[in-house]
Amino acid sequence: MNGYQRFFHGSTKVCIDVGALPMSLDTKADLFRLRLRPWTEKITDQSFRLLATVLASLVGLILAAILLTVLAGSRTAMATFGLGFLTTSNWNPVTNEYGAFTAIYGTLATSLLSLLIAVPLGVGTAIFLTENFIPSKARQIIGMMVELLAAIPSVVLGLWAIFVMEPFLRPLLNSLHATLGWLPFFSTEPEGPGIAPAILILVVMILPIITAIARDSLSQVPTELRQAAYGIGTSRWGAIFQVILPAAISGIAGGVMLSLGRAMGETMAVTMIIGNSNNFSLSLLAPGNTIASMLANQFGEADGSQVSSLMYAAFVLMLLTLVVNVLAQWVVRRLSLRYT
Amino acid sequence: MNTSMNPSSRPQSTNHNPETCLSLQNVSISYGNGKNVAVNNVFMEIPKGKVTAFIGPSGCGKSTVLRALNRMNDLIEGCGLKGRVLFDGQDLYDKRVDPVEVRRRIGMVFQKPNPFPKSIYENIAFGARINGYQGDMDELVESSLRKAALWDEAKDKLKESGFSLSGGQQQRLCIARTIAVEPEVILMDEPCSALDPISTLKIEETMHELKKTFTIVIVTHNMQQATRVSDLTGFFNVTDLVDYEGKVGCLEEFGETERIFNSPAQQATQDYVSGRFG
Amino acid sequence: MYWRNGLCVVSAYVILESPMTTSPLASSGHRPADVAKSTLHRQPNLPRNRWNAVFTVLAGVFAAIVVLPLLLVLAYVVIKGGSSMSLKLLTDLPPAPGMTGGGIGNAILGTLIVSLIAALIAIPIGVGGGIYLAEYSKSGPFASFVRFGTNVLAGVPSIICGVFVYGLIVATRIFFDQSYSAMAGGIALAVLMLPTIIKTTDEGLKLVPQELRWGAIGVGASKFVTITRITLPTAMKPIATGIVLSIARAAGETAPLIFTALFSPFWPEGLFNPIASMSVLIYNFAIMPYDVQIALAWATSFVLVMMILIMNIFARYLGSLNRI
Numbered sequence: 001m002n003g004y005q006r007f008f009h010g011s012t013k014v015c016i017d018v019g020a021l022p023m024s025l026d027t028k029a030d031l032f033r034l035r036l037r038p039w040t041e042k043i044t045d046q047s048f049r050l051l052a053t054v055l056a057s058l059v060g061l062i063l064a065a066i067l068l069t070v071l072a073g074s075r076t077a078m079a080t081f082g083l084g085f086l087t088t089s090n091w092n093p094v095t096n097e098y099g100a101f102t103a104i105y106g107t108l109a110t111s112l113l114s115l116l117i118a119v120p121l122g123v124g125t126a127i128f129l130t131e132n133f134i135p136s137k138a139r140q141i142i143g144m145m146v147e148l149l150a151a152i153p154s155v156v157l158g159l160w161a162i163f164v165m166e167p168f169l170r171p172l173l174n175s176l177h178a179t180l181g182w183l184p185f186f187s188t189e190p191e192g193p194g195i196a197p198a199i200l201i202l203v204v205m206i207l208p209i210i211t212a213i214a215r216d217s218l219s220q221v222p223t224e225l226r227q228a229a230y231g232i233g234t235s236r237w238g239a240i241f242q243v244i245l246p247a248a249i250s251g252i253a254g255g256v257m258l259s260l261g262r263a264m265g266e267t268m269a270v271t272m273i274i275g276n277s278n279n280f281s282l283s284l285l286a287p288g289n290t291i292a293s294m295l296a297n298q299f300g301e302a303d304g305s306q307v308s309s310l311m312y313a314a315f316v317l318m319l320l321t322l323v324v325n326v327l328a329q330w331v332v333r334r335l336s337l338r339y340t
Numbered sequence: 341m342n343t344s345m346n347p348s349s350r351p352q353s354t355n356h357n358p359e360t361c362l363s364l365q366n367v368s369i370s371y372g373n374g375k376n377v378a379v380n381n382v383f384m385e386i387p388k389g390k391v392t393a394f395i396g397p398s399g400c401g402k403s404t405v406l407r408a409l410n411r412m413n414d415l416i417e418g419c420g421l422k423g424r425v426l427f428d429g430q431d432l433y434d435k436r437v438d439p440v441e442v443r444r445r446i447g448m449v450f451q452k453p454n455p456f457p458k459s460i461y462e463n464i465a466f467g468a469r470i471n472g473y474q475g476d477m478d479e480l481v482e483s484s485l486r487k488a489a490l491w492d493e494a495k496d497k498l499k500e501s502g503f504s505l506s507g508g509q510q511q512r513l514c515i516a517r518t519i520a521v522e523p524e525v526i527l528m529d530e531p532c533s534a535l536d537p538i539s540t541l542k543i544e545e546t547m548h549e550l551k552k553t554f555t556i557v558i559v560t561h562n563m564q565q566a567t568r569v570s571d572l573t574g575f576f577n578v579t580d581l582v583d584y585e586g587k588v589g590c591l592e593e594f595g596e597t598e599r600i601f602n603s604p605a606q607q608a609t610q611d612y613v614s615g616r617f618g
Numbered sequence: 619m620y621w622r623n624g625l626c627v628v629s630a631y632v633i634l635e636s637p638m639t640t641s642p643l644a645s646s647g648h649r650p651a652d653v654a655k656s657t658l659h660r661q662p663n664l665p666r667n668r669w670n671a672v673f674t675v676l677a678g679v680f681a682a683i684v685v686l687p688l689l690l691v692l693a694y695v696v697i698k699g700g701s702s703m704s705l706k707l708l709t710d711l712p713p714a715p716g717m718t719g720g721g722i723g724n725a726i727l728g729t730l731i732v733s734l735i736a737a738l739i740a741i742p743i744g745v746g747g748g749i750y751l752a753e754y755s756k757s758g759p760f761a762s763f764v765r766f767g768t769n770v771l772a773g774v775p776s777i778i779c780g781v782f783v784y785g786l787i788v789a790t791r792i793f794f795d796q797s798y799s800a801m802a803g804g805i806a807l808a809v810l811m812l813p814t815i816i817k818t819t820d821e822g823l824k825l826v827p828q829e830l831r832w833g834a835i836g837v838g839a840s841k842f843v844t845i846t847r848i849t850l851p852t853a854m855k856p857i858a859t860g861i862v863l864s865i866a867r868a869a870g871e872t873a874p875l876i877f878t879a880l881f882s883p884f885w886p887e888g889l890f891n892p893i894a895s896m897s898v899l900i901y902n903f904a905i906m907p908y909d910v911q912i913a914l915a916w917a918t919s920f921v922l923v924m925m926i927l928i929m930n931i932f933a934r935y936l937g938s939l940n941r942i
Contacts, residue, residue, distance in 0.1 A: 037441055041840060045440075048842045052754055055746030059767040059816065062809060066774065069785040124680035133674060142685055144934075149688035151930045153870025155900045156919045160691045162904060163912070204687045211684055235666050237673045258773070265775020267873035268901060292777045292873070299781065300877045314781045318774065325773035329766070412832065417757065444838030454829035457852050466847070467837030514833065521837050 070318060073311030080305065085312055091278035093302070098309035100291065102280045104316060107290040110195060110270065111263035114202035119256055121203070122210030126252075127240055129211075130218040143215065150208035158272030161201045162193075166273060169197060173285055188283040193275035195288040201269045206259040213258065217251025218244060250335035257328030261321045267292040291317040360426075361525060361555045362386040362409055367423035369404050369413065374420055378404045379589035382423070384574060391547065391556045393566040393597065396576030397612070401589025402559045403451075405576070406527050409557060410446035411439040427525075444471055447523035451530045453510035455502030455517075460494050463502045463513055467521040480520055487553075488516035489546045508539020515546060519554070526550065528558040532565065544569055563613060566597065573600040575609045692923070698913075699920025707917055712883055712899070718910050722918050724885050728800070728894040729922070731886055732879055733869045735804025740811040741861060747812075748819020748857075753845055765820075772813035779809045780874040788878055793890050800886065800893035803879025807868040814867070818860025822853035859937040866929035870922060872897035896922045 077085065081098060088099025125146070129139050173190040180186040190196070221244050229239035245252070275287020276297050291313045299310050357363075364384040370377045379401030386392045394402035404413065411432060413419045425432045432442055456463050464481045473480060481498070485491040490512040497504065502513055511531055518526055528547075532540040540562075547569050550556060560566050566573055577592040593600060593609045604610050661667065710721030747764065755761035783806040788797050826849050834844040850857075880892040881902055887893075896918045903911040903918075 037438060037444075037840070042438070045840045045842045048845075049754060052746050052750035055743050056750035056764045056816075057760075058743055059747060059764055059771060059812065062812070063767050063771055063774075065786065066778065066782040066809075069782050070778070073781075073785045121680045121683055124677045125684045128677040128681040133677065142681060145685050145688055148927060148930060149685075149691075151866060151870075151926050152688070152691060152923060153872070153897055153926065155870070155872040155897045155904075156695065156923055157691060159900055159904045159915055159919055160694055164690070164694055207684050207687075235670050237670045238666075240673075261773045261775075265773075265777065267775065267777040268897075272901070272904060292775060295777050295781060296873055296876060299784065300880075311781065311785070314778055318778055321773055321775055321778075322770060325770055328773075329769055410836070412835070415832070415835065440835075440838060440840045443835060447838070448832070448836035450829055450832055450836065452829050454827070454833040456830065456833060456848055466834075467839070470837070470839050470843050470847075517833070517837060523838075 067318070070311055070315045074308055074315050076305060077308035077312040081309070081312070085309070086316065089278065089280040093306050096305050098306070098312075100294075100309070100313045100316065102278050103289045103291045103294045103313060105280065106195065106274065106288040107264055107292070107317065107320070109284070109288075110199050110202055110274070110290055111260055113284075114199045114206060114263050115256065115260055117199070118203045118206050118210055118259065122207050122259075123214045123245075123252060125207075125211045126214035126218055127245075129215050131236070131240065131244075146208050146211050149204075150212065154205060154266060154268040155272075157201055157204060158269035161197060161269055161273040165201065166192060166197045169200070173197075177285055184282040185284050188281060188286040190285045191287070193273050193287050194285050195274060196284045198270045198274040198288070198290075199284070201273055202263050202266060205266055205269060206263050209259045209262060210255055213255025214248070214252045217248035217255070220251070221247045250332050253335055254328050254332035257324055257331055261324040261328065264290075264324065265292055265317065265321050267296050271296045357385070359387050360385045361388040361428070362557070363424075363426040364405070364408075365424040365426065367405070367408065367421060367425060369401065369408055369419065369421050371416065371419050373418040375418075376586070377588050379576070379591075382591045384591060384594055386555070386557060387572070388555050389551070390571040391551045391558065391569050392572045392574065393570035394557070394559045394574050394576060395561075395563060395566050395612070396589075396592070397578060398561075399587060399589065400576035400578050402574075402576045403529050404589070405591075406529055406557060406559050407448075409525070409527055410443050410448055412443075412448060414439050444521060445523050446525040446527060447518040447521060448527045449511070449515050449518050449529065449531045452534055453507055453514055455505070455510050455513050458502060459499050460502050460505070460513060461498040464517050464520045467517055471521045473521075484516040484520035485513075487519055487546070487549060488512045489542055489549070490516055506539070508535045508542060511535060511539065512543060512546060515543070515550075519550065523554065525555045525557065528556065530559050530561060533561060540565070563601075563615075567601055570597045573597040575600060575604070575606075575612060577608050577612070695916065695919050695923050699916040699918070699923075702913055702917045703920065707914075708921070711885065712894075712903075712914060713910060714883075715906065715908055715911070720910070720914070722896065722899060722914060722921065724882065725894040725896045725899040725918060726921060728879070728882070728886055729869055729896045729925075731889075732800055732803045732807060732875065732893060732895055733865055735801060735889070736807035736811055736868050737861070737865050739805060739808035740815055740864070743808075744812050744815025744861075745819050745857065747816040748823060749845060749850070751816070751820040752823035753841070753849065768813045768816050771809070772817070774809075775873075776810055776871055777873040779806045780876065780878055782806070782809070783874065783878045796890045798878065798880035798892040799890045800879055801889045803875045803893065803895070804889075806874035806878045807871060810871060810874060811864040811868050814864040815861055818864075819853075819857050822856035822860070823849055825856060826852045855936055855939055859933045862929055862933040862936065866926045866933070869929075870897055870926050872901050876901065 077098065081088075085099055086104060087101055089101040090097045090099045091102070092098070128134075129143050129146075170190060170192075173194075173196055177186050177188070177190060225243055225247055226239060229243040230236075234242065270290055271293035274289060274293050276289055276293060277287040278289055278294075279286075281288065295310055295314055295317075298306065302310055362384075363386070364382050367382040367384075368377065368380045382405060394406060396402050407413045408421055408425060409427075409432075413421065421433060427442070427446065431437070456466060458466065461481055464484050465477050468477065468480055482491060482495075485494055490509060493509060494505070494513070502510065505513060511534070515526075515531070532543055535543070544565065547556060547558070551569075551571075558566075558569065572595065574594040575592045576589055578587040579590050580587065593604055593606045595605075600609060601613050604613065662671075706719075707721040708726065709723040710719070711724055712722060713720030747768075751761055751764060783802050787793065787802045787805065788799075791797055793799055793801055830848055830852060831844055834848045835841075839848070875895055875898050879895060879898070881898045882892045882894045884894075900915045900918050900922070903915040906912065
């Protein structure tokens with residue numbers, strides 16, 4: 001019995017009649033040294049599996065570490081200010097009194113309002129780029145430009161916002177204040193940086209995301225569905241609104257939620273243009289703050305209870321984005337079950 | 341329990357018969373963690389150095405049984421097997437058995453040609469290398485391609501991608517790849533179903549060559565093919581099962597191809613081979 | 619957001635299709651008696667056709683509005699930044715406040731170093747995690763937990779990555795009692811890159827046809843050999859594309875760096891000291907009251923944007939290559 005025939009480990013039942021085997025096996029099979037796997041090969045196999053598992057579990061570990069670090073850092077502030085932190089708008093490093101209402105309001109106002117502007121623009125553009133309004137070559141070029149827009153770093157957009165967009169917008173915002181100044185939202189004189197320019201730069205930032213995701217979802221709508229809609233005599237936009245958009249709704253809704261999360265956490269461009277003021281004002285023309293811009297602005301120079309308060313604010317931001325992102329995943333799953 | 345089981349396919353004794361290559365003893369296979377039974381209570385003795393064909397209508401579990409013979413079903417989550425599959429007297433599903441070693445001795449050719457995204461040469465050398473081949477690789481590549489009747493067509497483009505070949509050539513490349521590692525058994529899962537008649541003929545010729553060296557088990561939808569290439573034929577059928585909703589596959593009849601096609605013992609076999617259903 | 623779209627659908631129905639029931643082209647069951655006399659010619663004045671034209675124009679205008687900022691930003695970056703390009707600018711240190719001249723050499727080098735650190739950390743972890751998801755555990759609670767975690771991590775704001783690394787590494791002075799360091803910045807960026815790399819690896823591997831894996835396993839390859847020799851090389855292009863894109867994104871990130879890598883007006887002094895980077899330089903110099911610094915911020919923007927666009931175009935090129 002040669003090694004080749006000693007097959008499964010420690011087997012006792014091997015009784016191969018060599019004569020009964022086809023001839024060429026004997027001579028040639030001896031050349032296959034690894035027919036019986038050496039232990040090193042099995043160890044490699046198993047340790048690779050283990051390695052992949054460990055690396056995959058690092059994701060959970062990092063998430064937990066982020067949560068714990070932020071939570072641990074904010075312990076003092078949580079104990080001192082409690083939930084009042086969320087509803088007061090004092091931010092005074094001298095007296096060590098902190099309340100994040102201005103920043104939380106700023107975060108919600110900028111992200112929601114920018115979404116309000118960006119969703120119709122983005123979805124409209126996505127429709128324009130998936131239905132055959134213009135030649136496919138042109139569609140591809142515009143689509144690529146939109147994707148490249150997403151690649152521009154936010155700090156560059158911030159620079160552009162400070163020196164180009166804001167001066168350009170100033171007269172516009174001034175006239176807005178002049179005509180609609182009786183509304184609390186436009187009640188202050190525009191003085192450069194403020195919530196309104198921050199909203200507009202956020203629109204520029206999240207538009208590529210919404211457009212790209214909506215475009216993907218729309219292009220995945222099966223052609224048969226389109227043909228069915230046109231086949232019963234629907235007009236082009238009738239088909240878009242009644243058949244194509246509903247079929248793509250899960251992806252679009254998910255994309256909208258994801259961009260909401262992105263807008264909430266967006267830091268640099270907003271920090272550079274929002275004015276970083278902790279004084280609460282309903283007016284969109286006044287300078288304000290978001291949690292992210294407050295962190296970017298103050299974290300480097302803060303110490304003691306201010307660091308803890310900033311960590312508390314960071315924790316609030318994390319919770320907000322976490323809820324939005326989990327909701328996004330849920331929405332996608334929920335709606336896609338309904339439509340496909 | 342399938343009452344129409346052919347008694348001749350039951351094992352005469354539990355002792356290992358040296359002429360038997362693969363022995364299936366009361367094998368039942370299910371998917372979805374036991375929810376869907378694919379095939380039930382199969383007894384079968386596949387002899388060494390012969391070509392055994394599995395025929396039967398769609399959904400009768402013949403491919404599932406074939407894939408059980410070299411533990412390819414391990415790759416499908418929730419797929420479970422009851423009973424015993426013996427290879428040279430060894431239970432393939434014993435806990436100590438390494439499925440990778442099983443597949444080095446029982447090779448497989450798949451329904452769709454699946455060459456690796458490598459050169460033709462590397463496609464063949466890959467398997468030989470992982471099996472620790474120490475001989476002359478050029479020689480092995482040439483002899484494998486010759487056995488698979490692909491040498492003349494491929495000898496001038498060994499460095500080209502495997503995808504540059506036609507569908508039939510790709511499938512012969514996959515056969516060459518399988519025989520290059522010198523397995524004892526070659527399993528073929530409808531190897532010609534995606535091919536044109538001429539490529540099919542070439543592969544059948546290849547099989548005639550191969551059966552001098554290997555034990556071959558082939559699943560086929562094509563009954564003429566079964567009569568042309570096989571020594572033994574197993575006819576699988578779908579039946580209703582007591583206490584179970586839906587159809588379940590079973591081995592209806594198993595014997596020499598000659599007998600299965602000319603004087604089958606079962607009416608269902610007669611109906612199937614004469615083209616009355618399936 | 620669902621209700622919004624629902625509302626759209628309802629109102630669209632009223633606007634676009636209800637006129638049809640009264641139009642001569644009505645396709646509903648209740649056809650007017652004079653349907654036989656009606657013409658098949660297009661009637662531009664039908665409310666349906668008018669609304670369609672309005673929406674088409676609107677969509678085109680929207681697309682123009684979306685593309686416009688890109689062109690404007692690019693134009694300003696090229697005009698204001700590209701005009702001051704010189705070899706000296708790329709190789710000199712930034713000037714002290716109030717001085718003229720100087721360059722951004724240390725920031726360019728710093729961005730390269732920090733991105734490299736991030737890539738070296740994130741690529742092995744991300745590819746390994748992706749392999750686990752795609753090859754070892756397609757379903758099951760742990761795999762869905764990892765997938766969920768990847769999505770959540772992708773949604774964590776970049777500034778939080780900075781806060782996290784600050785709390786974990788900078789404040790604890792874990793590396794040789796150094797607080798701010800290139801290493802800390804690299805780790806923060808790696809956290810940011812990780813989810814993208816895991817996702818693209820997972821998705822890239824899923825694109826590999828199952829038959830290819832069977833082929834390898836059918837000739838007796840072990841899982842390790844199947845993955846490293848067959849599956850991974852086959853999925854190399856989508857994975858490489860994802861990695862290049864994630865590096866490009868990380869290179870432009872500022873928020874995770876401002877209180878981890880900090881900034882330095884000098885050449886990099888090893889991995890465990892503060893380091894300059896282009897993005898932080900733009901942020902710091904943009905809010906300075908000196909024209910020289912602001913001009914440098916534009917010049918840096920030009921270099922950074924060009925670098926990122928080139929990487930994006932390279933990724934696109936990688937993705938467009940045909941498989942073997």
